[in-house]
Amino acid sequence: MSNNRYRFEALYGHIRAAFKKMGCNEEHASICANVLMSAELRGIPSHGIVRLKDYMLMWQEGRIKTRPDLRIVHETSTTGVIDAGQSFGAVAGTWAMRHAMRKASKFGSAWVSVRNSSHFGIAGYYSMMALKKDMIGITMTNANPLVSPTFSVDRFLGTNPIAVAIPAGEEEPFIADFATTPIARGKLAIKEREGKEVPEGYVQTPEGKPSTDPSIITRGGAILPLGSSYEHGSHKGYSLSAVVDIFSSVLSGANFGPFVPPQVPYLSLKENMPGKGLGHFFGVMRIDGFQPAEEFKAYMDQWIQTFKNAKPDNEHEEVLIPGEPERRNEEIYRREGIPVSDQIIEDLKEVYSALGLRFSL
Amino acid sequence: MSNNRYRFEALYGHIRAAFKKMGCNEEHASICANVLMSAELRGIPSHGIVRLKDYMLMWQEGRIKTRPDLRIVHETSTTGVIDAGQSFGAVAGTWAMRHAMRKASKFGSAWVSVRNSSHFGIAGYYSMMALKKDMIGITMTNANPLVSPTFSVDRFLGTNPIAVAIPAGEEEPFIADFATTPIARGKLAIKEREGKEVPEGYVQTPEGKPSTDPSIITRGGAILPLGSSYEHGSHKGYSLSAVVDIFSSVLSGANFGPFVPPQVPYLSLKENMPGKGLGHFFGVMRIDGFQPAEEFKAYMDQWIQTFKNAKPDNEHEEVLIPGEPERRNEEIYRREGIPVSDQIIEDLKEVYSALGLRFSL
Numbered sequence: 001m002s003n004n005r006y007r008f009e010a011l012y013g014h015i016r017a018a019f020k021k022m023g024c025n026e027e028h029a030s031i032c033a034n035v036l037m038s039a040e041l042r043g044i045p046s047h048g049i050v051r052l053k054d055y056m057l058m059w060q061e062g063r064i065k066t067r068p069d070l071r072i073v074h075e076t077s078t079t080g081v082i083d084a085g086q087s088f089g090a091v092a093g094t095w096a097m098r099h100a101m102r103k104a105s106k107f108g109s110a111w112v113s114v115r116n117s118s119h120f121g122i123a124g125y126y127s128m129m130a131l132k133k134d135m136i137g138i139t140m141t142n143a144n145p146l147v148s149p150t151f152s153v154d155r156f157l158g159t160n161p162i163a164v165a166i167p168a169g170e171e172e173p174f175i176a177d178f179a180t181t182p183i184a185r186g187k188l189a190i191k192e193r194e195g196k197e198v199p200e201g202y203v204q205t206p207e208g209k210p211s212t213d214p215s216i217i218t219r220g221g222a223i224l225p226l227g228s229s230y231e232h233g234s235h236k237g238y239s240l241s242a243v244v245d246i247f248s249s250v251l252s253g254a255n256f257g258p259f260v261p262p263q264v265p266y267l268s269l270k271e272n273m274p275g276k277g278l279g280h281f282f283g284v285m286r287i288d289g290f291q292p293a294e295e296f297k298a299y300m301d302q303w304i305q306t307f308k309n310a311k312p313d314n315e316h317e318e319v320l321i322p323g324e325p326e327r328r329n330e331e332i333y334r335r336e337g338i339p340v341s342d343q344i345i346e347d348l349k350e351v352y353s354a355l356g357l358r359f360s361l
Numbered sequence: 362m363s364n365n366r367y368r369f370e371a372l373y374g375h376i377r378a379a380f381k382k383m384g385c386n387e388e389h390a391s392i393c394a395n396v397l398m399s400a401e402l403r404g405i406p407s408h409g410i411v412r413l414k415d416y417m418l419m420w421q422e423g424r425i426k427t428r429p430d431l432r433i434v435h436e437t438s439t440t441g442v443i444d445a446g447q448s449f450g451a452v453a454g455t456w457a458m459r460h461a462m463r464k465a466s467k468f469g470s471a472w473v474s475v476r477n478s479s480h481f482g483i484a485g486y487y488s489m490m491a492l493k494k495d496m497i498g499i500t501m502t503n504a505n506p507l508v509s510p511t512f513s514v515d516r517f518l519g520t521n522p523i524a525v526a527i528p529a530g531e532e533e534p535f536i537a538d539f540a541t542t543p544i545a546r547g548k549l550a551i552k553e554r555e556g557k558e559v560p561e562g563y564v565q566t567p568e569g570k571p572s573t574d575p576s577i578i579t580r581g582g583a584i585l586p587l588g589s590s591y592e593h594g595s596h597k598g599y600s601l602s603a604v605v606d607i608f609s610s611v612l613s614g615a616n617f618g619p620f621v622p623p624q625v626p627y628l629s630l631k632e633n634m635p636g637k638g639l640g641h642f643f644g645v646m647r648i649d650g651f652q653p654a655e656e657f658k659a660y661m662d663q664w665i666q667t668f669k670n671a672k673p674d675n676e677h678e679e680v681l682i683p684g685e686p687e688r689r690n691e692e693i694y695r696r697e698g699i700p701v702s703d704q705i706i707e708d709l710k711e712v713y714s715a716l717g718l719r720f721s722l
Binding site: 040074075076077078079080081104106107108109110111113126148149150151152153154156162164166174176178179180181182183199200202206207208226227228231232233235236237238239240242243246249250251252253256257258274275285286287289290291292295296299300303306310311312313314315316318319320322 | 416435436437438439440441442467468469470471472474509510511512513514515517523525527535537539540541542543544560562563568569587588589591592593594596598599601602603604606607609611612614615616617618619625635646647648649650651652653656657660661663666667668671672673675676677679680681683
């Protein structure tokens with residue numbers, strides 16, 4: 001499968017037009033396109049344009065609404081719950097993060113849990129929103145259950161990512177954005193399509209035995225939590241994933257763990273779901289709530305420079321700061337275009353045809 | 362080495378008397394004894410009475426002060442930095458958590474970063490303080506550098522734990538408390554004393570090669586981040602540990618990463634440390650900041666019951682909720698006494714003799 005390169009602006013325009021045609025208003029269409037394109041730029045195509053077709057099919061089935069009734073259902077000065085009204089996750093996430101940032105600009109910090117939402121793309125996008133206001137951004141989401149708690153064979157948790165963005169001064173910001181599993185679902189799917197084995201520690205069989213077959217998760221197997229085995233601390237990965245799930249769902253009234261609705265149209269919803277839609281969690285803290293902003297930034301620069309200068313082992317040239325590989329990707333892709341597979345371009349054409357739009361990429 | 366069992370009250374009284382004799386006031390002595398005894402009860406003796414002798418030696422050297430000048434150096438409605446004035450970490454942590462809880466009771470949530478502190482025992486202790494006020498408690502601390510960033514041979518991070526305590530209704534609370542490494546420092550030391558090998562994925566040689574020798578970290582080797590290898594997501598463990606370090610130090614002005622002062626008297630302080638002492642980070646969120654408290658608790662009970670009922674694999678009888686093993690320990694130890702090794706009783710006698718106290722356990 002070949003990968004042609006496309007200009008950011010051209011892809012962005014096409015994606016945005018599709019969201020508009022589905023019924024999103026100007027602002028929401030821009031938000032949705034921004035979130036998917038941010039994943040492409042950062043080199044995480046599993047959360048990029050590839051999602052558009054599924055999003056459209058979910059919208060066609062009425063599982064996502066393009067004119068959502070987003071509202072605050074409970075709040076204090078610095079906490080709150082938002083019901084996203086079955087919106088695109090990107091709309092819910094952007095709205096919630098903005099709300100948290102408004103609260104934090106008054107009170108120093110704020111935390112918002114969201115229910116009745118859907119797949120929101122890369123978690124890092126929302127955390128990074130906080131940077132331009134000199135705030136630390138924190139984002140979590142629960143997801144379609146594919147991960148087993150330590151010692152279990154049940155798929156009770158999603159790959160539940162955490163993203164933390166921290167402003168710096170001269171240096172680029174620190175941006176950690178990671179699934180609480182050894183491998184992300186998207187990367188596992190690629191190995192499966194290529195017919196490749198994976199190392200032990202990624203997946204287990206339906207009986208809970210180690211497996212090296214990535215396709216096992218389509219036959220009742222499960223992804224393991226970060227740590228891979230109990231011996232190597234998978235109960236810590238399980239704990240972390242559980243916290244993400246609880247902050248995203250129990251706080252907001254969204255569905256938790258095994259009940260989180262699938263974000264693909266070919267998997268139907270469970271019956272008797274205890275909550276509403278999928279859940280997210282967002283938080284911000286003003287850096288000047290702790291130190292004068294310039295002092296914090298200077299000290300953060302020192303942190304980053306120190307860790308950049310950590311001595312690499314013999315097999316590597318350098319030690320990376322979280323967020324650095326994605327930043328480098330973005331620089332290259334903005335300059336040289338974004339590689340997109342022919343299959344995804346075909347999907348995009350299909351979406352365009354279904355929506356009655358004229359494709360001209 | 363044999364383990365006799367001792368009543369909680371007798372041990373507590375002895376530990377508390379030692380702190381008092383060092384100069385702690387009544388309240389601080391109780392706090393310090395509570396924190397160490399909480400680790401014993403929960404079955405984490407590496408953070409219990411064993412620390413007392415080192416604490417005393419650090420106090421004798423003037424590296425810890427028993428009449429500290431604890432003060433707030435910067436704050437907003439919901440954020441703040443506390444300078445702990447070289448206090449025992451237990452005093453700093455309890456003071457900071459109480460401060461955060463007072464702020465949150467007004468504004469919904471609060472976050473406090475602490476500098477100029479020292480070893481504070483188990484992180485879970487402080488998070489659990491929030492439970493009785495129907496708040497979620499979050500605790501982090503940085504620690505003596507022993508862990509290498511992914512691809513590095515430098516020891517730049519501590520085992521940097523995270524503890525999250527979440528209230529429930531009928532069920533026992535959810536309490537996750539874990540180091541961001543595959544294995545805690547204390548457990549590695551036990552393997553070393555026993556002359557045992559450890560599985561690959563815990564430690565590396567000074568050149569960054571895999572090792573199964575736990576004593577390698579006394580000869581320039583390092584502990585690996587949670588995930589163990591890059592292939593299994595150790596960059597995620599590194600990211601998580603980095604966040605703990607930054608929240609504990611860059612926010613507060615404590616020393617970060619490689620500069621965190623050692624918490625044992627036989628390791629001297631580094632020169633030109635950029636910050637003050639060791640750092641912690643504490644946060645609380647009122648559950649009724651998100652849902653009516655009773656609704657939250659009922660939904661949290663449902664979460665816990667669902668996960669308790671996850672199907673175990675063939676080798677295990679049950680799936681555990683974070684905090685459950687420690688809770689069971691506490692129940693047994695309160696009833697049957699706490700097992701303490703002869704070596705630790707000898708250390709305690711030594712402390713008593715050095716302080717001029719009469720030992721009568």
